Amino acid sequence: MSQTYIDQLKGHIGESVTLKGWLYNKRSSGKLVFLQLRDGTGIVQCVVFKPNNEELFETANSLGQESSIIVTGTVKEDTRSSIGVELDVTGLEVLQNVHDYPITPKEHGTEFLMDHRHLWIRSKKQHAVLKVRHTVIKAVRDYFDNNGFTLADTPIFTPAACEGTTTLFEVDYFDDEKAYLTQSGQLYNEATAAAFGKSYAFGPTFRAEKSKTRRHLTEFWMVEPEVAYASYEDMMDLGEGLILSIVERVLSDRQEELKTLERDISKLEAISGPFPRLHYDDAVKMLQEGYDSSTNLSLLDKRFEWGGDFGAPDETYLSNQFGKPVFVHHFPTAIKGFYFEVDKDRPECALGIDLLAPEGYGEIIGGGERAASLDYLIEQLKAHDLPQETFEWYLDLRRYGSVPHAGFGMGIERTVAWMCGIEHVRETIPFPRMLYRLRP
Amino acid sequence: MSQTYIDQLKGHIGESVTLKGWLYNKRSSGKLVFLQLRDGTGIVQCVVFKPNNEELFETANSLGQESSIIVTGTVKEDTRSSIGVELDVTGLEVLQNVHDYPITPKEHGTEFLMDHRHLWIRSKKQHAVLKVRHTVIKAVRDYFDNNGFTLADTPIFTPAACEGTTTLFEVDYFDDEKAYLTQSGQLYNEATAAAFGKSYAFGPTFRAEKSKTRRHLTEFWMVEPEVAYASYEDMMDLGEGLILSIVERVLSDRQEELKTLERDISKLEAISGPFPRLHYDDAVKMLQEGYDSSTNLSLLDKRFEWGGDFGAPDETYLSNQFGKPVFVHHFPTAIKGFYFEVDKDRPECALGIDLLAPEGYGEIIGGGERAASLDYLIEQLKAHDLPQETFEWYLDLRRYGSVPHAGFGMGIERTVAWMCGIEHVRETIPFPRMLYRLRP
Numbered sequence: 001m002s003q004t005y006i007d008q009l010k011g012h013i014g015e016s017v018t019l020k021g022w023l024y025n026k027r028s029s030g031k032l033v034f035l036q037l038r039d040g041t042g043i044v045q046c047v048v049f050k051p052n053n054e055e056l057f058e059t060a061n062s063l064g065q066e067s068s069i070i071v072t073g074t075v076k077e078d079t080r081s082s083i084g085v086e087l088d089v090t091g092l093e094v095l096q097n098v099h100d101y102p103i104t105p106k107e108h109g110t111e112f113l114m115d116h117r118h119l120w121i122r123s124k125k126q127h128a129v130l131k132v133r134h135t136v137i138k139a140v141r142d143y144f145d146n147n148g149f150t151l152a153d154t155p156i157f158t159p160a161a162c163e164g165t166t167t168l169f170e171v172d173y174f175d176d177e178k179a180y181l182t183q184s185g186q187l188y189n190e191a192t193a194a195a196f197g198k199s200y201a202f203g204p205t206f207r208a209e210k211s212k213t214r215r216h217l218t219e220f221w222m223v224e225p226e227v228a229y230a231s232y233e234d235m236m237d238l239g240e241g242l243i244l245s246i247v248e249r250v251l252s253d254r255q256e257e258l259k260t261l262e263r264d265i266s267k268l269e270a271i272s273g274p275f276p277r278l279h280y281d282d283a284v285k286m287l288q289e290g291y292d293s294s295t296n297l298s299l300l301d302k303r304f305e306w307g308g309d310f311g312a313p314d315e316t317y318l319s320n321q322f323g324k325p326v327f328v329h330h331f332p333t334a335i336k337g338f339y340f341e342v343d344k345d346r347p348e349c350a351l352g353i354d355l356l357a358p359e360g361y362g363e364i365i366g367g368g369e370r371a372a373s374l375d376y377l378i379e380q381l382k383a384h385d386l387p388q389e390t391f392e393w394y395l396d397l398r399r400y401g402s403v404p405h406a407g408f409g410m411g412i413e414r415t416v417a418w419m420c421g422i423e424h425v426r427e428t429i430p431f432p433r434m435l436y437r438l439r440p
Numbered sequence: 441m442s443q444t445y446i447d448q449l450k451g452h453i454g455e456s457v458t459l460k461g462w463l464y465n466k467r468s469s470g471k472l473v474f475l476q477l478r479d480g481t482g483i484v485q486c487v488v489f490k491p492n493n494e495e496l497f498e499t500a501n502s503l504g505q506e507s508s509i510i511v512t513g514t515v516k517e518d519t520r521s522s523i524g525v526e527l528d529v530t531g532l533e534v535l536q537n538v539h540d541y542p543i544t545p546k547e548h549g550t551e552f553l554m555d556h557r558h559l560w561i562r563s564k565k566q567h568a569v570l571k572v573r574h575t576v577i578k579a580v581r582d583y584f585d586n587n588g589f590t591l592a593d594t595p596i597f598t599p600a601a602c603e604g605t606t607t608l609f610e611v612d613y614f615d616d617e618k619a620y621l622t623q624s625g626q627l628y629n630e631a632t633a634a635a636f637g638k639s640y641a642f643g644p645t646f647r648a649e650k651s652k653t654r655r656h657l658t659e660f661w662m663v664e665p666e667v668a669y670a671s672y673e674d675m676m677d678l679g680e681g682l683i684l685s686i687v688e689r690v691l692s693d694r695q696e697e698l699k700t701l702e703r704d705i706s707k708l709e710a711i712s713g714p715f716p717r718l719h720y721d722d723a724v725k726m727l728q729e730g731y732d733s734s735t736n737l738s739l740l741d742k743r744f745e746w747g748g749d750f751g752a753p754d755e756t757y758l759s760n761q762f763g764k765p766v767f768v769h770h771f772p773t774a775i776k777g778f779y780f781e782v783d784k785d786r787p788e789c790a791l792g793i794d795l796l797a798p799e800g801y802g803e804i805i806g807g808g809e810r811a812a813s814l815d816y817l818i819e820q821l822k823a824h825d826l827p828q829e830t831f832e833w834y835l836d837l838r839r840y841g842s843v844p845h846a847g848f849g850m851g852i853e854r855t856v857a858w859m860c861g862i863e864h865v866r867e868t869i870p871f872p873r874m875l876y877r878l879r880p
Contacts, residue, residue, distance in 0.1 A: 003669060005588065005637065020669040022634070022841045040637025040668065041588065068841040096842050118631035118833045119840060127635060134591045141581065147443065148481065151574045152561075155871040156596075156644050156659055159878050171611050171621070174650065179878055181611070191558040191880075192870055194462070195567060197480025199446065203644060204596050210614065219596055225806075228480065229443060229460040229510075335473075393558045393880035400559060401462045401508040402536050430632055431595040438599050438619055440631075440833035 002084045006042035009085045011418065012075045019044070019087065023067045023098075024123070025105070026060075033060040035089070037071055038122070044076075046071050046087040050354060053135075056092055065104070066122070068095040082256070117431055128257035129427050132250060133416045137202075140223050140410070141251035143242050149225060150258050152192035153186030154201040159390065181206035184409055187339070187394050188213040189226035190370060193405055195290045196396060200225040212435050214424040215312070215362060217413060221434040224367075226407030232341075232351040232369040234401050235406045236327050239365045240275050242410065243325055247271045250419045263421040267359060277327045280349065281306070283318055290317055307337045314361040328367070329353045341369040341404070361418040367408020374398035446482035449525045450758045452515045459484070459527065462562070463507045463538075465545070466500075473500040475529070477511055478562070485518075486511050486527040495644040498533055504543070508535040520695070526832070546861045557871055558880050568697035569867050572690060573856045577642075579689035580663050580749035580850070583682050584640045589665060594625030594641040599830065609648045609658075621646035624849060627779070627834050629666035630810060633845055634837060640665040652875050654864040655752070655802060657853060659873040666847030672781075672791040675846045676767050679795050680715050682850065683765055687711045690859045703861040707799060710763060711789065717767045720789065721746070723758055730757055756800040769793045769808070778820040781809040781844070801858040807848020814838035 004017040021039030028034070031050035036043050050057040063069065072091035077084065103119055114122045122128050144151070157171065157179040173179040185201035192199035202223040209216060225238060247268050250258070258265050278286070287304035299313045310318070310328075319326055333342050333350040340350035352368035371377050377398060383389050388395070417427035426432040431440065444457040461479030468474070471490035476483050490497040497728035503509065512531035512627070517524065543559055553560045560566050584591070597611065597619040613619040632639035642663040649656060665678060687708055690698070698705050718726070727744035739753045750758070750768075759766055773782050773790040780790035795805035811817050817838060821828050856868035866872040871880065 007588075020638075020843070022843075040590070040633075040635060040639075066841040068843045098840050101840050116833075116836075118628075118836060121632065121635040130592060130636075131590065137591055138581075138585060141578075145578060148447075150480070150571065151577055152570060152870045153644075153661065155873055156646075157878055158872045169611050169613075171609050173609075173878055174648075174875055177878065188558075188871055192561065193480075195561040196570075197461070197844060199480075204593075206596075208614075219592065353797075396556075399540050401506040402539050403460070403462075403508045422591060430592045431628055433595055433597045435614055437615065438597055438613055 001378070006039050006044045007040075009044060009075050009083065009087075013077050013085060014075065016072065016074050016090065017087075019046075019071045019073075019285045021071075023063050023065055023069060023225055024124075025065065026063060028061055031057075031173040033057060035060055035063070035069075035071070036054065036059075037069070037087075041125075042083055044083060044085065044087055045081060046073060046089050048089045048092070053090075056089065059092055059094060060089070063097055066101040069093065070095065114426070114432070114437060115439070121430060122208065124260055125393065126427060128260040129372055129416065129420050129422065130430060131257045132254050132261075132420050133412070133428055135250055135253050136393065136412065136416050136419060137221075138247055139246045140242065140412075141202065142249075143245045144198075144223070144225060147198070147241075149200045150192070150196040152189070152196060152199040152201060152359045153203050154182065154188035154192075154224075156182050156203070156318075158182050161400040167208050167210045170208050175245065183207055183225050184222070186226070186407060186409065189224055189407055190394070190397055190405060193226035194401065194403070194406065197229075198225070210435060213312075214426075215414060217425055217432055217434055220425075220429070221412040222409045223412065224407060224409040226332070226405065228403050228405045230369075230406045231404060232329060232353050232367075233404050235353055235367055235369075235408050236277055236329070239327070239353070239367075239410070240273050240325075240410055243355070243365075244271065244273055244274075246415065246419070256305045258420075259287065259380065261420050262417075267421070268419065271325065271358075275325045275327055275355070276322050277329060278318070280330045280332065283310075283328045287314055287317060307332050307334065310354075310356075310363075311359075312362055315356045315362045317361070319356040319358045323358055325358060325364075326356050326416075327353055328356065336368075337372050338384040338386060339377065341371045351406075359418065359421070364414045364418065365408050365410045366408065369404065369406040371403050372398065372402045374402065441760070442763070446477070446479050446484045446523065446674060448481075449515050449523065449527075452624075453517050453525060454515065456512065456514050456530065457485075457527075458688075459511045459513075459599050461509065461511075461639070463503050463505060463509060465505065468501055468860040471497075473497060475500055475503070475509075475511070477509070477527075482523055483564075484513050484523060484525065484527055485521060486513060486529050487725040488529045488532070493530075496529065499532055500529070501533060503534065503537055504541065506541040506559075507538045509533065509537065510566055554866070554872070554877060555879070560708075563869060564700055566867060568694075568700040569856065569860050569862065570870060571697045572694050572701075573852070574869055575690055575693050576593050576680060576686055576852060576856050576859060577661075579686045580682065580852075581642065582689075583685045584663070584665060587681075589638040589721070590632070590636040592623065592629070592636060592639040592641060594628035594632075594664075595644050596622050596640050598622050607648050623647055626661070626666070626847060626849065629847055630666055630834070630837055630845060633666040633668045633847065634841065637669075638665065638667045650875060653752075654866075655854060657865055657869065657872055657874055659867070660865075661852040662849045663852065664847060668845045668847065670809075670846040671844060672793050672807075672846050673768060675719055675793055675807055675809070675848050676715075679767070679793070679794045679807075679848055679850070680713050683715075683795070683805075684711065684713055686855065686859070694859075698860075701860050701862065702865045704861075707771040707861070708859065711765065715767055715795070716762050718758070720768055720770045720772065723750075723768045726761065727754055727757060747772050749775065750794075750803075753798075755796045755802045759798045759800070761797040763798055765798060765804075766796050767793055768796065774810075778824040778826060779810050779817065781811045791846075797854070797858045799858065799861070801854055804854045804858065805848050807846065808856060809844065812838065812842045812844050814842065848870045
């Protein structure tokens, strides 16, 4: 008994097929039972007509939500259906008749749904979000693979941290040695970029932050390209191309899902290049003018001063000025990592870039040009109170064929949240991990 | 000064181009210096002729291995070159002249090379292995993406273990809670397969084994498909298709790299379907006959008895009988995980499958059909001394729409080692992690 998938039904009109799946919803009306069957690729309405087969009708009528069933029937064109077809049921095999499925069409609290994440992902909206995630990841990988990048995944176990150990998860390695879970593959990417010219890493990264915001997970996925002989400006070109290709792919491949999510797709359709590129100086001015000139800007609750790092309200304010993603570059050196290249004429400015997503989704790309000079980096390690010994291998990259190079990281979950237009990143990953969430 | 990449040079014959890279090797002969320039996409010979420009000649002649240089010149067809072209140098900019690069063309010990992994990956052979890895991963993802699978990555942090905690890495989560690093996403995949029909996870997995063999890493990448309404036989079909598509892709896209690795590609070209499918009973017989009938089988040092698990020599012996990958199925229930479905007529046999790679590369696929019955699983948890409470969410998958389903895991590093024909998996990942190897 071979299986036909629901997303293939349109090619089988008039044929008898067998569908295998679960009962998503059911309604009866006199002599008819309408079974909404889901099989992971879609949902189709299966119609059981009592006079045709009374026993089958009774069976269908007895089914509870999420019962596992195998349905045979004839595919009929149906223009009212969003998938263009429905099924006239001729046979029904019940594997399990379920009567106490915990997630009902009524409203449930978030904690309850998160506790039942293993079941919640069957729901239409969660299903849609994760299909968008699949497409975002596919678009990202295709973009780099088609642009001459070599995938070179960096280790999860690292002996040292980029920037202190306070937000690192510690692991007992062997023989009392400690390992830390990676926060970023960047330092390693710098090594692979020197081997492959253009490389990227794409895997889970970890941050042991005790913050509970809608933008934070303890375990999240990040793609990190790195390019030898490249500048921070090249990274803005690369990041812009990446974002445009993601938006285009999601709009073309996930229309149905965006509809399910009630996403205002005009907001995504409006995304086009070139993205504005704002010097940090100008971003500061814009924030200050915003604060000074208006009394109804509840967003900005104090005057932003040069030298500060953007908070979420600042990011939202800036991106709201443009309605499309905006790059900010030349951040104060003092607030950036030890490895940033600085502007030769203004060493207080680092050649860092951030990309702020529109609609309040905040920073989704962060990166820039890396310092190429051995002496400068040794100085910086000292200034940041980092042990040089741990970074000797990294310093080797400046001893042996140092070149200008640049890269960035893009967070997958924030990007998916933006594409879907949903509030919290916890729904953008199959099994989110947060401060108080390690289960299921 | 825009950059041309070496793998694009053939399209620029007769033109003047600028290459940016590193000096891979150099030789001089009278009035000529031959610079082997690498840029991550290939290596090209750049020729400097003294009478053309004496200063440029002196500069070129002074360069040490891995110096970072920008070379301008005219692309000339050269049939002796493996890439079909060489460069007549007209300009040379030296970013860094390196004179003490630690990895010289002479032989180095493995520990030394592993300590310098961040530089070693620039070497021709290591570069080739990692390009094959890139292609294997691309082939894997394309295979699942093109066959209706949804990528649904499973969490790295897990509250519990599949099979005991002895080989698990423990992490301090928050507030004295312990988390464990995933050994397999399988249990979670079973949840996503019920949501998507066909799902796969692809990420790093961890095993805290104190073993130091050529097949083990503490951190390795695994792809794990899971399919609802599927049997262990379907998994053999799926796995066979996967392997065939990997082999085909590597042969078509990585010819140059396989040549560099001196891979006997006839061994890969010989891989074709269908793969033999051996009942465990028959595999045991084959091993016993092998042991009984011959005195020169140094491989099998004792008679294999029904009920045992295959060791590396057994796997090698079995796969040697076929010269292509071979599936073994129906393993003894007693040596398999708690979650395996069993043969209804012979409950001592589990519906597990392994795929043994040829040439001694051992098990590269392991999986099978999962138990669908709630009662049986509860029994099994008890029998395996596992706390039911921790697995309640997993049991929910049998409470709410249980269906027959199956899946498997394929280890990336072993597959890459097999494709490359190399001895040790440590070279198949950019930065390997092993018992005594956490650096660089």
